[in-house]
Amino acid sequence: MADINHDLLHTIYKALQKRDTEVFGRYLADDARHHIHVPIEVHPIGGLRTGKVAIIERMNEIARSFTTLSFAIDDLLVGNGRAAARVRVASLHRISGEQYRGTVVHFWTFHDGLITGLDEYHDMGDVLGFTERAVERV
Amino acid sequence: MAEQTAALILRLYDAWRQKKLGQVGELMAEDFCLHIHVPPTVHPLGGPCHGREAALERLTAVSEQFDFVSYQIDPLLAAPGRAATQAHLHYLHRDSGEHFRSTIGHFWVVREGLAVRLDEYHDMGDVTDFAGKVVEMI
Numbered sequence: 001m002a003d004i005n006h007d008l009l010h011t012i013y014k015a016l017q018k019r020d021t022e023v024f025g026r027y028l029a030d031d032a033r034h035h036i037h038v039p040i041e042v043h044p045i046g047g048l049r050t051g052k053v054a055i056i057e058r059m060n061e062i063a064r065s066f067t068t069l070s071f072a073i074d075d076l077l078v079g080n081g082r083a084a085a086r087v088r089v090a091s092l093h094r095i096s097g098e099q100y101r102g103t104v105v106h107f108w109t110f111h112d113g114l115i116t117g118l119d120e121y122h123d124m125g126d127v128l129g130f131t132e133r134a135v136e137r138v
Numbered sequence: 139m140a141e142q143t144a145a146l147i148l149r150l151y152d153a154w155r156q157k158k159l160g161q162v163g164e165l166m167a168e169d170f171c172l173h174i175h176v177p178p179t180v181h182p183l184g185g186p187c188h189g190r191e192a193a194l195e196r197l198t199a200v201s202e203q204f205d206f207v208s209y210q211i212d213p214l215l216a217a218p219g220r221a222a223t224q225a226h227l228h229y230l231h232r233d234s235g236e237h238f239r240s241t242i243g244h245f246w247v248v249r250e251g252l253a254v255r256l257d258e259y260h261d262m263g264d265v266t267d268f269a270g271k272v273v274e275m276i
Contacts, residue, residue, distance in 0.1 A: 037241075037259075037260070037261035037262060037263070037264075038262050038263070039262060039263035039266070041263075042262060042263075046262075075220060075222075075245065077215035077216070077217055077220060077221070077222050078215070079215050079216075080213055080215075082212070082213060082215055083215070084215050084222035084223070084243075084245070086245060086257075105243045105245065105257075105259045107212070107222075107224050107243060119224060119241065119243065121175075121242075121243045121259035121260070121261070122175075122259070122262070123175040123259070124175055124176045124177060124180060124184075124260065124262050124265065125175070125176075125177040127262065128177065128180075
């Protein structure tokens with residue numbers, strides 16, 4: 001099993017940035033949980049998804065809806081089977097033509113070298129601003 | 139250095155749990171910045187505030203408005219000058235009697251033995267549900 005270290009996290013982030021579900025899926029436990037702490041009423045991509053299949057399906061939904069414009073890890077902390085990161089992202093929402101720009105915060109948990117949990121937080125103002133603009137334009 | 143950073147941040151959490159705001163202030167640099175990534179339009183305690191005095195004023199408002207039923211943090215991730223964790227909190231809002239239960243994400247910056255910045259990220263659904271209930275009741 002892979003050691004939980006900076007190299008592993010960079011590999012995972014590279015897969016996320018490229019929406020490479022095959023590589024990302026290799027590191028996901030079957031019963032992993034991914035919680036985007038945005039209610040689905042605010043954006044359908046938010047909420048809790050449990051299980052590798054559901055998480056990969058959401059990655060595909062995100063890839064269908066958004067084009068990544070930029071993706072930069074600002075801070076990465078790793079230790080004792082956990083990791084936390086702040087990632088600056090800019091994405092183009094294909095349907096509305098609006099851009100989402102903001103900092104995404106991730107808290108990872110691992111067991112036996114596999115991802116078992118990912119909690120994802122967004123700046124609430126960034127999300128609300130984006131959804132208002134996107135709704136106006138669609 | 140990572141150990142010193144961790145020790146400082148754990149002392150801050152201990153002081154905060156006990157509402158010892160004098161001790162909290164002693165562990166902050168004069169130019170401490172607190173940024174709660176919730177728009178003030180959603181909740182008045184959200185947004186950025188600059189300077190130790192402004193941060194303590196904000197934290198005092200939180201401690202006066204809420205009883206802390208429980209406040210637990212995940213194992214702290216620390217590196218020299220940086221730390222991150224998730225906190226699981228249960229607050230009771232005194233005026234309304236409403237409970238606020240949530241998980242939040244914290245990223246800290248430390249310089250010369252003092253905290254200089256805290257970025258706090260919230261579950262958007264928990265905050266908007268709570269804010270909606272409290273507005274209805276008071």
